[in-house]
Amino acid sequence: MDKLSVLKEYFGHKRFRSGQEEIIDHILRGSDVLGIMPTGAGKSLCYQVPALMLNGMTVVISPLISLMKDQVSSLVSSGISAACINSSLSQEEYSETMHRALRGEFRLIYAAPERLGTQEMRRLASAVRISMVTIDEAHCVSQWGQDFRPSYLRISEFIESLPVRPIVSAFTATATDTVREDIVRMLGLNAPFTLVTGFDRPNLYFSVLKPHNKYAELRRLLEGFGDKCGIVYCLSRRNVEEICDKLNDDGFPATRYHAGLSDTERKNNQDDFIYDRKRIMVATNAFGMGIDKSDVSFVIHYNMPKNIESYYQEAGRAGRDGSPAQCILLYGAMDVRTNNFMIEKSRDDNTELSDEEKDIMLERDRQRLKEMTFYATSTDCLRQFMLGYFGEKAPGYCGNCSCCVTGFEEVDMTVDAQKIVSCVFRVKQQGRYFGKSMIVDILKGSENERLVSLGFDKLSTYGIMKDTSARRIRAEVDHLIENGYLCNSTGDYPVVELTASSAKILKEHIPVTIKLPKEKKEKVKKQRSELSDIDSVLFEELRKLRGRLAAEASVPAYIVFSDSALRDMCRVLPTDKEEFLNVSGVGKRKAEKYGDDFCAIIKKYVSSHPGVL
Numbered sequence: 001m002d003k004l005s006v007l008k009e010y011f012g013h014k015r016f017r018s019g020q021e022e023i024i025d026h027i028l029r030g031s032d033v034l035g036i037m038p039t040g041a042g043k044s045l046c047y048q049v050p051a052l053m054l055n056g057m058t059v060v061i062s063p064l065i066s067l068m069k070d071q072v073s074s075l076v077s078s079g080i081s082a083a084c085i086n087s088s089l090s091q092e093e094y095s096e097t098m099h100r101a102l103r104g105e106f107r108l109i110y111a112a113p114e115r116l117g118t119q120e121m122r123r124l125a126s127a128v129r130i131s132m133v134t135i136d137e138a139h140c141v142s143q144w145g146q147d148f149r150p151s152y153l154r155i156s157e158f159i160e161s162l163p164v165r166p167i168v169s170a171f172t173a174t175a176t177d178t179v180r181e182d183i184v185r186m187l188g189l190n191a192p193f194t195l196v197t198g199f200d201r202p203n204l205y206f207s208v209l210k211p212h213n214k215y216a217e218l219r220r221l222l223e224g225f226g227d228k229c230g231i232v233y234c235l236s237r238r239n240v241e242e243i244c245d246k247l248n249d250d251g252f253p254a255t256r257y258h259a260g261l262s263d264t265e266r267k268n269n270q271d272d273f274i275y276d277r278k279r280i281m282v283a284t285n286a287f288g289m290g291i292d293k294s295d296v297s298f299v300i301h302y303n304m305p306k307n308i309e310s311y312y313q314e315a316g317r318a319g320r321d322g323s324p325a326q327c328i329l330l331y332g333a334m335d336v337r338t339n340n341f342m343i344e345k346s347r348d349d350n351t352e353l354s355d356e357e358k359d360i361m362l363e364r365d366r367q368r369l370k371e372m373t374f375y376a377t378s379t380d381c382l383r384q385f386m387l388g389y390f391g392e393k394a395p396g397y398c399g400n401c402s403c404c405v406t407g408f409e410e411v412d413m414t415v416d417a418q419k420i421v422s423c424v425f426r427v428k429q430q431g432r433y434f435g436k437s438m439i440v441d442i443l444k445g446s447e448n449e450r451l452v453s454l455g456f457d458k459l460s461t462y463g464i465m466k467d468t469s470a471r472r473i474r475a476e477v478d479h480l481i482e483n484g485y486l487c488n489s490t491g492d493y494p495v496v497e498l499t500a501s502s503a504k505i506l507k508e509h510i511p512v513t514i515k516l517p518k519e520k521k522e523k524v525k526k527q528r529s530e531l532s533d534i535d536s537v538l539f540e541e542l543r544k545l546r547g548r549l550a551a552e553a554s555v556p557a558y559i560v561f562s563d564s565a566l567r568d569m570c571r572v573l574p575t576d577k578e579e580f581l582n583v584s585g586v587g588k589r590k591a592e593k594y595g596d597d598f599c600a601i602i603k604k605y606v607s608s609h610p611g612v613l
């Protein structure tokens with residue numbers, strides 16, 4: 001089977017996303033690869049598709065049990081034979097899994113790194129051909145990363161111990177050069193094909209709010225999110241407790257997660273969230289790594305985190321399935337102080353560092369906090385700011401962040417600049433300079449007496465901007481002055497004069513852009529609510545069915561179908577299994593398993609809404 005058929009038949013997707021195909025091709029040609037792609041980009045498919053095509057088994061190393069379990073249930077529900085080996089298995093389950101593995105029943109085995117050195121793993125390696133070893137969340141191998149796991153250091157030893165060296169593929173969302181070098185070195189990657197895809201997540205709406213009363217704002221936001229699920233991040237455990245209690249008192253289904261809770265409670269609360277029993281998770285940054293819940297619709301930061309890396313990682317847990325999702329930061333000046341305090345305090349935590357090293361580290365942390373604060377107070381496009389921080393160029397207007405939507409937008413004023421400068425030039429030809437108001441009046445075509453008496457209504461530039469508001473023209477004149485294309489003489493009566501650069505506008509027609517407050521606010525928002533009212537009724541019914549099926553199978557709802565698959569059902573409106581396969585996210589196995597149930601609802605909907613098909 002070729003890669004596209006695998007993609008369609010097992011995963012139900014029609015095409016590869018950017019980067020996926022290249023990585024897969026290199027793996028299939030036998031090359032090691034390193035994929036650096038943001039959260040939600042679809043790294044799993046990059047190794048799962050070739051795993052189904054290679055001759056032999058793929059061992060996937062993954063840091064967290066929850067993550068493994070999730071991936072494996074998702075694969076199994078798509079009809080792929082996979083299993084995991086970790087400490088959560090009972091002795092019986094473990095021997096059963098091993099038994100089946102030895103018979104070569106699995107295409108993919110997910111293993112915790114701790115398991116690699118065991119007797120059984122060695123036995124398995126000698127009995128079954130391991131064609132690829134994949135390291136997910138590969139940054140865990142780097143001591144510079146925030147998620148360093150010592151057990152990851154054993155991976156290269158395991159790879160070397162195999163009778164035939166497998167293809168090694170590594171994946172992470174962490175992009176810094178140090179971490180990347182560490183991954184290549186520590187895992188012993190062999191001239192890996194390295195792919196770094198853009199870090200943009202176009203479906204995420206970024207916004208910064210500066211509410212007087214954070215809790216009231218939080219409540220307002222949560223009410224607006226209806227029964228969608230999301231995460232509220234706080235800086236401290238105490239904050240988590242307080243906010244979670246208040247939300248519960250106010251009738252919101254919230255649960256909590258932080259390092260101070262017992263293992264059991266943490267696990268239970270996490271499951272409540274993943275299985276949609278509680279739709280709001282209030283947590284510290286301890287929550288999230290390895291949470292693959294793909295239908296998180298919002299991530300609200302109740303406090304500003306300590307740096308942009310953390311922010312982007314945490315916020316990025318929203319909208320993994322590609323559906324529109326919101327990342328909202330509630331900023332307060334107090335957050336800067338709290339973070340500063342925590343940074344200074346961290347001096348005492350790192351006992352193994354020398355004083356000098358500590359100084360360097362603290363300075364770096366302070367600098368990062370400053371950048372984070374710039375983000376929170378920026379009036380420019382937030383997405384551009386963030387991508388710029390990670391070294392990526394982006395346009396100054398994304399249309400999907402609070403600054404672009406409610407703040408400012410970059411507008412081309414090249415032609416206006418030519419009109420304005422040539423107006424100043426014409427006036428000068430009359431032998432005089434005038435102030436800003438006169439220039440604006442001429443361009444606007446005003447009939448004010450003085451203007452007419454001076455004969456300026458005869459100028460070729462008279463009225464050539466009559467459809468532009470006076471306020472806008474004035475702003476543009478100011479902008480040209482700020483940028484040196486015109487100047488404002490400083491005298492008793494300030495007049496607008498030409499400068500040495502004015503010719504660039506008139507003769508060279510150089511492009512000029514200006515940032516202006518957005519005139520229409522609603523447009524972007526409207527485009528984004530894709531579902532019409534009728535669709536949302538159907539969507540709701542499909543969602544309920546999904547919930548029922550998930551509960552019956554004891555898996556999280558998004559393992560059955562993602563929100564974006566449900567949305568596609570509302571678009572495609574399939575009424576039989578054949579058509580059901582056309583839905584993005586529906587593969588063969590899922591069509592067989594769930595097709596009838598979903599099609600039944602859609603059929604009913606279609607027959608009661610004649611004309612929709």
Ligand code: ADP
Pocket residue numbers: 013014015016017020037038039040041042043044045292294320321322562
């Ligand atoms: P990552 O590990 O990079 O954070 P995942 O592998 O968990 O991301 O994938 C995120 C989401 O993207 C999943 O819901 C997955 O089904 C979806 N996805 C991945 N590849 C595709 C594709 N080619 N077409 C449509 N959806 C995709």
Ligand code: MG
Pocket residue numbers: 043044136
């Ligand atoms: Mg992943």
